[in-house]
Structures are given as structure tokens and as C-alpha cells.
Amino acid sequence: MADAKWRVALLIFNGAWASTVYGSMELFHSVNLRRPKDQQFHCDLVSADSQPVQLYGGQSIQGDAVIGDEPYDLIMLAHYWGDFQYLTEQYPSIPPWLAKQHAKGARIAGVNSGIFWAAEAGLLDGGRATTYWRHLREFELRYPKVQWQANQASVEHARIYSSNGQNASMDLSLHLVEKFCGASIAAGLARDISFDSRRTYDLNLINIAGFRQHRDVGIHRAQDWLDEHFTQSVELQALANQIGMSRRTFIRRFQKATGELPSRYLQRLRIEAAKHRLGNTQDSIKTIGMGVGYRDISSFSKVFKSLTDVTPREYRQRLRPTDTKTQI
Known part of the structure; x- marks a missing residue:
């Protein structure tokens, strides 16, 4: 999609949750169906190297691109459940790549625990973020320079976005759609995909x-x-x-x-x-x-x-x- 307006990198790595990868991809695809070609998103599955990635559920997938100098407007960081130290040792090139992308103007969004990549890159030092409650204490110890917001469903700080919980991650994605495409598109999409009209995020809003x-x-x-x-x-x-x-x-x-x-x-x-x-x-x-x-x-x-x-x-x-x- 060479004529797309915005380029989105969906970062994949061993142990990433497929639902937080494909959920975001399908949401952006839903936006594209409502927009002219020059107002659409182009999404890449981006990995640290050319090797296949095994997702949390056991599926093996191949990325569309390898991290490099190609700039992105938005980078989505998938949720992960496992040994964070082992993961950073396995993929040492990811944090500096994120730092370079952010310096070039990219927005970075971490779905639940995926935000740890931004913290590992030092992008959240002195800033604020939230994460899935089970990882909160570990992240507080691992990244003490970050102000972890336990009671927030979503947090925005310096073009870095984080969420706490699966439903909150959908709200985060919709918020990002609003940032890029405006409130009307985001609201229409929210009505179409809402699975529970009783659910409200009247509080903890970005x-x-x-x-x-x-x-x-x-x-x-x-x-x-x-x-x-x-x-x-x-x-x-x-x-x-x-x-x-x-x-x-x-x-x-x-x-x-x-x-x-x-x-x-x-x-x-x-x-x-x-x-x-x-x-x-x-x-x-x-x-x-x-x-x-x-x-x-x-x-x-x-x-x-x-x-x-x-x-x-x-x-x-x-x-x-x-x-x-x-x-x-």
C-alpha cells in the first residue's frame, strides 16, 4: 500500500500474544474500509530478524519486515507473558530501534505488558505509564524511574501510550484511531465493534x-x-x-x-x-x-x-x- 498515509509497525517476537497483534491489525483494516486510499494505514508485521516468530499460543509466523531505518508513524507493542529478562537478551536490537523511531516522531503504544519495551529503551524515564496488574510490581522494581500508574486504564506520555487490561487495550487502539483520523471515525468504529454497550470507560480516560x-x-x-x-x-x-x-x-x-x-x-x-x-x-x-x-x-x-x-x-x-x- 504505497499510497497509504500512515505506516504502522506491529512488533512481533517470541511469546507475543496473537490477539494483541491481530486485534490491532484488524482494527486498522476496519478504518481503511472507511477511508480513501490516501487516508489509510499500511501495517507491517515487524520482527527483530528474518527468523520465524513463535507466538504465545504456539503459532509460528513470519514478519513482513525487519527492524531498520525505515520510519513508522506508529509502533504497536504486543502483550507478553514470560521471562522479560530472557526476552531482552534474545532481542537486544529492539530497544535502540524503538528509541530511534521515537526520536524521529513515531508514536509508540504498548498493549498491557508490551510497554516494557519502551521502558527498556529508556523512553519512559521520568514519565508515566500503566501495565497489566500482574506485571506491575515487577516493572516497578525493574524500571524505578518510571511512574507506574496502577489505577489508570490508559496513560499517554510524550507520544507513548500504555494500557491496563484487554478491554482497555481496545480503548487505547480507538484513541489512536482518533489521534490519526478524528473523533467521528473513531466513534463510528467503536459503535460497530462494541461487544458490550454497558461497558464504560468514563473514568481513567486518557x-x-x-x-x-x-x-x-x-x-x-x-x-x-x-x-x-x-x-x-x-x-x-x-x-x-x-x-x-x-x-x-x-x-x-x-x-x-x-x-x-x-x-x-x-x-x-x-x-x-x-x-x-x-x-x-x-x-x-x-x-x-x-x-x-x-x-x-x-x-x-x-x-x-x-x-x-x-x-x-x-x-x-x-x-x-x-x-x-x-x-x-
């Missing part, structure tokens, strides 16, 4: 992840609580008491850690949840506003526009231009 880039444990606890209870009425004094701070100290530390006042962070949580539901449900705007914690549609619309520059109705129409039902 748009919220940046506010976790701090080391204040008390404020992380407060954010954990807000992430779980954002639809409820929130009393800052009660929340401050819960984590052992005065109200004034809590507000000061929260703003220092996140760059936002607690009230504004709460608004962001609610609006991110509302954006997800506007794009993925038929619920009325009033129902969505009340469902994320607002008592009336006027307040909801005012806050929504202050954070997105559009009204809830305009946001939904951008994602679903042909859907005129159930707007109010």
Missing part, C-alpha cells in the same frame, strides 16, 4: 490521565475517590476529612499536584463521562447530564461548553452527523 502526573499519595487517594463517586454530590470538607487534611490544605495540595482546583477536576470527570455517553448511547442530553452529576441541563451545558467549546448537542452532532434522534 484525557484525564495527565492530572495523575504527580507523587502526592494523599491527592491520588482523593482522585481515586472522585473517579469512583463523581456522579454524586461532593462535599470538599468531607473529602478532605476522609484523607486526613483540612479543607484549605486539601485544596492547596490538590491544585499544586494537578494544576486544577478539586471542583474543576470534578467537572472534567463529569464532562469526559458525558462525552463518552454522547458518542456511544442514544440517551437524551438531559438524561446524560443528570447521569453524570448535574441537576439541570442548563448547568450541564454551561460547564460542557466551557471545557469543550461546543454544546453537548453540537458535540454529538459532530460524532454522529446523521443521528437526529433523542437529542434533548
Whole structure:
């Protein structure tokens, strides 16, 4: 596909999970079916050498290309379960290749434990990432310069993306589609491939992840609580008491850690949840506003526009231009 707009490398290696290789490939293929040829993805299975690769399930596959100087726009790192030290010794050329690709502008996305390749390359030193919970402690010890976010489903840092769990990896892939192709394509694709309309990632969204880039444990606890209870009425004094701070100290530390006042962070949580539901449900705007914690549609619309520059109705129409039902 010489005329494709974006080149994607799906890194394969011994022990890689086939589902996290082919799942991404098929998602990009689904995008291609909706786009003109000059707006499509070209995907390569890329390996460290010309030898066949044995995947986690025992299948043996051959890569389309070998790592080298050819630049890619996006590199996907498959999930792995096994001896990470042995794997890095087996493929010493992968980390420096990733570092060079990232320096050239490539985005790098690690599906669950696959993010360890980026950490091994030093690309996450001083940065943030998440991973599958079973590997979290090992990675904390192996890569202490990385801020591992145990409670985040997806994290974005300096063009490097990570996910925590199989469903979160699908959300990560859809987020990458949005980055390259826009919200309308990503939302349409999400509706078509969704296998469980009840599943929501209203929290732990990449748009919220940046506010976790701090080391204040008390404020992380407060954010954990807000992430779980954002639809409820929130009393800052009660929340401050819960984590052992005065109200004034809590507000000061929260703003220092996140760059936002607690009230504004709460608004962001609610609006991110509302954006997800506007794009993925038929619920009325009033129902969505009340469902994320607002008592009336006027307040909801005012806050929504202050954070997105559009009204809830305009946001939904951008994602679903042909859907005129159930707007109010």
C-alpha cells in the first residue's frame, strides 16, 4: 500500500500474544474500509530478524519486515507473558530501534505488558505509564524511574501510550484511531465493534490521565475517590476529612499536584463521562447530564461548553452527523 498515509509497525517476537497483534491489525483494516486510499494505514508485521516468530499460543509466523531505518508513524507493542529478562537478551536490537523511531516522531503504544519495551529503551524515564496488574510490581522494581500508574486504564506520555487490561487495550487502539483520523471515525468504529454497550470507560480516560502526573499519595487517594463517586454530590470538607487534611490544605495540595482546583477536576470527570455517553448511547442530553452529576441541563451545558467549546448537542452532532434522534 504505497499510497497509504500512515505506516504502522506491529512488533512481533517470541511469546507475543496473537490477539494483541491481530486485534490491532484488524482494527486498522476496519478504518481503511472507511477511508480513501490516501487516508489509510499500511501495517507491517515487524520482527527483530528474518527468523520465524513463535507466538504465545504456539503459532509460528513470519514478519513482513525487519527492524531498520525505515520510519513508522506508529509502533504497536504486543502483550507478553514470560521471562522479560530472557526476552531482552534474545532481542537486544529492539530497544535502540524503538528509541530511534521515537526520536524521529513515531508514536509508540504498548498493549498491557508490551510497554516494557519502551521502558527498556529508556523512553519512559521520568514519565508515566500503566501495565497489566500482574506485571506491575515487577516493572516497578525493574524500571524505578518510571511512574507506574496502577489505577489508570490508559496513560499517554510524550507520544507513548500504555494500557491496563484487554478491554482497555481496545480503548487505547480507538484513541489512536482518533489521534490519526478524528473523533467521528473513531466513534463510528467503536459503535460497530462494541461487544458490550454497558461497558464504560468514563473514568481513567486518557484525557484525564495527565492530572495523575504527580507523587502526592494523599491527592491520588482523593482522585481515586472522585473517579469512583463523581456522579454524586461532593462535599470538599468531607473529602478532605476522609484523607486526613483540612479543607484549605486539601485544596492547596490538590491544585499544586494537578494544576486544577478539586471542583474543576470534578467537572472534567463529569464532562469526559458525558462525552463518552454522547458518542456511544442514544440517551437524551438531559438524561446524560443528570447521569453524570448535574441537576439541570442548563448547568450541564454551561460547564460542557466551557471545557469543550461546543454544546453537548453540537458535540454529538459532530460524532454522529446523521443521528437526529433523542437529542434533548
